[in-house]
Amino acid sequence: MSRETEQTSSAGKAESGPRKGSLDKDLEKLTHIEAASRTLSSGMAPPVLAGLFLALSGTLALFYTGAGTNNVLIxxxxxxxxxxxxxxxxxDVANNVGPAVGARALSLVGALVIAAVFESAGALLAGGDVVSTISKGIIDPAQVPDSETFIWAMMAALTASALWVNLATVLGAPVSTTHSVVGGVMGAGIAAVGFSLVNWPTMGAIAASWVISPLLGGVIAAIFLAFIKLNLIYVxxxxxxxxxxxxxLVAIMAGAFACYLSIKGFKRIWKPDGLTIGAITATAFAVTWLIMKPVIHRQSVGMENRNQSLRRLFRIPLICAAALLSFAHGANDVANAIGPLAAIMHSAQFGDVAAKVDIPLWVMLIGAFGISLGLFLYGPRLIRMVGVxxxxxxxxxxYCVALSAALTVIVASWLGLPVSSTHIAVGAIFGIGFFREYFTGTSSRRKELVRRSSADDEFVSNAEMTRRKLVxxxxxxxxxxxxxxxxxxxALISGLIFLAISFAL
Structure with missing residues (x-):
């Protein structure tokens, strides 16, 4: 080899440098995520932008309702x-995209963009023309003495639930916004009329969902993870x-989302019957399965027989699942923000208490874009908690978490259980972690394959597992x-706020 060739070869090696190990690559990705998060949520930008949005919300309400005593309340x-x-x-939105970020299928910024777009689309396209003014029917509007009492009760409920969710976000705890509104409505109703106003059997069902939601989500997620481990990973x-x-697995996800969106997601556009929903579900399953078979075969050509290859094959389905979860969440949970607002507006304008009211477009816009802005400004904290x-x-x-969330909501809808999407998703994450702890220590198939190949990147020794729990x-x-x-x-916060308002008036 000539001297010139040697120099060229040496220069090429110097330019390429040593190959990065897996740990270095992971640390680099985490660094990018943290940098993006700090950029989005540091300094005075978030409170300033949030304040501008609230001012715009008030201005929008003033523009559409005009000046007047009751309109000031609106x-x-x-x-x-x-x-x-x-x-x-x-x-709340962290539950939909957090696992995808934690799995590094999505960057933090990419997750924020996807969630914001699909949350807004779900709220605007499928959020419903009519919402219940009393969340989950927990109080009887006929017992409310007058519209003024109802307005202040809804105002107290909305304020209390917002304050509680804000506190939970600061503490890093993903809570159910639906349950927050339920508690707010119950507390204000009790303060306004008394305990007889509350539908206690309904409240009992909601309390039962505290246990049912996370357990059902965790069990379904663990079942699918066991299937993946036994049929894909340890083979x-x-x-x-x-x-x-x-x-x-992708076809099951497609069928589940088709069923879920048919039942709950397109109330504003279309209300199919049971037979039609079944046909839509079966069609989505079959079409997706037929499409994905050649796609997965083509993607897997030339891949190594490693778990890393499986992760690459699950990446795109996981991103699609996160987008669909965000759409479904926006369609259903936007009512937690605009339901009490629509109720207050109706009572202020017409002087009566209605069980269901129409939602003007400007009210829907406040809910949709408020959710997206809150995600961008303050969502990264909970996304890291849920995903990492x-x-x-x-x-x-x-993917098991996303699949569990979709299937659990469908099962709960059939059973008439008032479950929380937050509890389901976080329960599924806990189920994944606890199942891994159990499986790692007890699976004979895993131990056999680990003995055959010490290079298995899923391997964690029993001693290491004892030292650090996976949850x-x-x-x-x-x-x-x-x-x-x-x-x-x-409920307590809402009741105190209502009593304070009553005392001030």
Missing amino acids: VIAAVIGGYMALNIGAN PDKIAAARRWIPL RITKMNPMRA RRSHFMTIVAAWVVTVPAT
């Missing part, structure tokens, strides 16, 4: 409703298994405690 309610929408975006030929099973800090995620585990107990206890106290805390 303007105040619009500001509080905008504040609630910001808090929903900051706290000799991972690529052949992926070609067989990943199209089926509870337990370690990868695309397969995150962080401190976060587990904080979140469970926040769930338990959400309804009584918001």
